[in-house]
Amino acid sequence: MQPVEVFQGDGPVVLGVPHAGTYVPPEIWSDLNEVGQKLADTDWHVDQLYSDLLPGATMVKANFHRYVIDANRDPEGVSLYPGQNTTTLCPTTDFDGRPIYLDGSEPDPEEIEKRRLAWHAPYHAALKAELDRVYAKHGIAILYDCHSIRSVVPYLFKGTLPDFNTGTNGGATCAPTIEKAVVDLTSKAEGYSSILNGRFKGGWTTRHYGQPARGFHAIQMELAQSTHLVSEDTPFAYDEVKAGRLRVHLKEILSALADLAPALVQHSKNSEGANHG
Template identity: 55%
Template sequence: MTVFDVIEGHSPIILGQPHGGTYVPDDLLARMNDVGNVLEDTDWHITKLYDGLLDGTTVVKSNIHRYVIDCNRDPAGVSLYPGQNTTTLCPTTSFDGVNIWLDGQAPSEDEILERRALYHVPYHKALEEQISRVKAKHGYAILYDCHSIRSNIPFLFEGELPIFSIGTNLGATCDARIEAIVKKVCFSDDAKASGFDAVLNGRFKGGWTTRHYGQPDQGVHAIQMELAQRAYMLEQAPWSYLPDVANKVRQPLSQILNQINDLARSDALQPDA
């Protein structure tokens, strides 16, 4: 099993997918308890959901499950949401706050460093290489970080999560016109008619990936989309992909990517534009 997969495209848009992987090395799987072995907190089917929405997108996806290491966490282990419940670089609990390791089997500090070198560093090296390649080709790069999560997780947030949670770290990680495109589609009457709701910079303001790479003044724009999983799949085992349901949310996602691509093709995002 490779740490990550890369599909190189010709568009200025890169799809980051850090949490869709389900691979756990056998020795680690044997150390997980029944809660951990279920791998519930996966961004299930995220690659399939975005497949074919825009021709020519580059995709960088991790194949390693987030319980091994979370590729969307600060490698130094610093929390992005101080004072709020969250999971760590090498998680010890599920999103429900329940231990995922057998007694005495949680990763040590040395093991965390080892996992970081084996999995976190290679994924981000691949992402950095693609950002550099795309920026060299177009003069800028747009990282669209793809995420999904269960709609209801009391340990992490109150109530039911909106279908679309848009994160730009309060507008700091991308050009305002990119944020405006995503907001317009997600808050549109068409989206509301489909039963979709949305929030901008709510509980999820953009993870470490978005905040780390999003440097608009340097020609790199980043935005995170956290989707509530009820929009495209069963939210409990067996976590089946539901094509008829998913096709409805694929429409606004396609609009978002194509409109951002159109903006980029107009050269409006060139640093000297």
């Protein structure tokens, strides 16, 4: 199994899909307990949800499951949300705080490094290569990081999660116009709830690649799985009707980001000209 799949487009938007993969190597699978083997914390069908929504979009998808290693965590193991419950680079618990490994089978530092090199590093090498390619072509790269999670996870957050959870790390990872465009569209989406920089402010991917001063913009979208699954439990089936309704809004969001790119490039050129004047 290849760690990552890349579907190249010629536009300015790159879709990151770090958590939709379900592959677990046999030697890791045999160490997982019944809870772990359920793979409940997958971002179910997110690649399908975003497929073919934006002509020219590039998609970079991790094929491995987040229980192998989490492609949206700092490779140094630094917590994204200090002081809050979260899962680690190589998770040992699920989103409900339950152990996912058989007793004594949790990965040690040597195993974690082995997994980082085999899975995490190739995903990010591919993602960086695509962002650099897109930037070279357009003078800008917009990373839209695609995620989903169960709408009720008491271990991670209180109550029910809004449907659209936009994350920009407090506005640090993208131009204000990008943040505003997404927030305006999610807030106007009839029948859906939304929030900006709530429980999910953007993971390591968004924070690492989002460098708007250099022309690299990143934004994370965490969707409540109730928006596109039949049920947020086994077998986590895709709901064509729900998903079809949601895809209308996701298409609007991605199209808005692509439409913003030329103006952002021009603004950057104007700013550089003023600085050198």
